[in-house]
Amino acid sequence: METFSALSGPDFESSSVHPKVREFYEHTSQYGLEVWSEWCGAFRPFGRVLAMIFSRRLQQLNMPLTPLASSRGVSSSVVQLETEAGESRYTGWVRSNRYSGEIMYVGAYSVARVPGYESPCVKVAFPLPNGNATVFMKPKAEPDGSLVLESVGKRFGDPGFYFLVRAGGTDMWVKFLRTFRERIRIYVEPSGDLRTDHLFTIWRRPFLRLHYHLLPGASAARS
Secondary structure, three states, X not given: OOOHHHHOEOOEOHHHOOHHHHHHHHOHHHEEEEEEEEEOXXXXXXXXXXXXXXXXXXXXXXXXXXXXXXXXXXXXXXXXXXXXXXXXXXXXXXXXXXXXXXXXXXXEEEEEOXXXXXXXXXXXXXXXXXXXXXXXXXXXXXXXXOEEEEOOOOOOOOOEEEEEEEEEOOEEEEEEOOXXXXXXXXXXXXXXXXXXXXXXXXXXXXXXXXXXXXXXOOOOEEO
């Protein structure tokens, strides 16, 4: 983000978040990433099927299948997309697995509003063939200064997960998936390290956990 305060609104005050968290969102390209993953219980086979028939072929949503699969870290590239007038519109963020060389995921990040929530949300669009998966995540500050982003909503127009498919011309089919949710918590440890816990659930059951160590000074590629 050009400024973290872009997320401020009636339900969220950006200044209540720890300065190190705000710094990460304003200078993401200056951070390196280490990531650990855990597919939960009965969902482990689903991760392998997803990788075989979808993720590896498309080089998108290609989550590590085991904790050691990302043991060499994650490379990161940040691309700023601007209008002809020079106005920043989206930030593309590409993350690749250093061990396999495969792209984990590509997302276009921005700040946006939805009708069912008064404050701005973090919007992430993941390009897919003939459409995209778009997530609107509402921000919340915790007492310790950590930031929580949640894609939690009850109906179309709320924050949450949307699947979009082109129907022809400028028309699109849109489906709100209420049962699919994400929760991201970015926090500062007592040691000063910046870390993230990322949880995916379906029907309120966890199916994938990711943990990030965010490393300042280990710069990502930027353009």
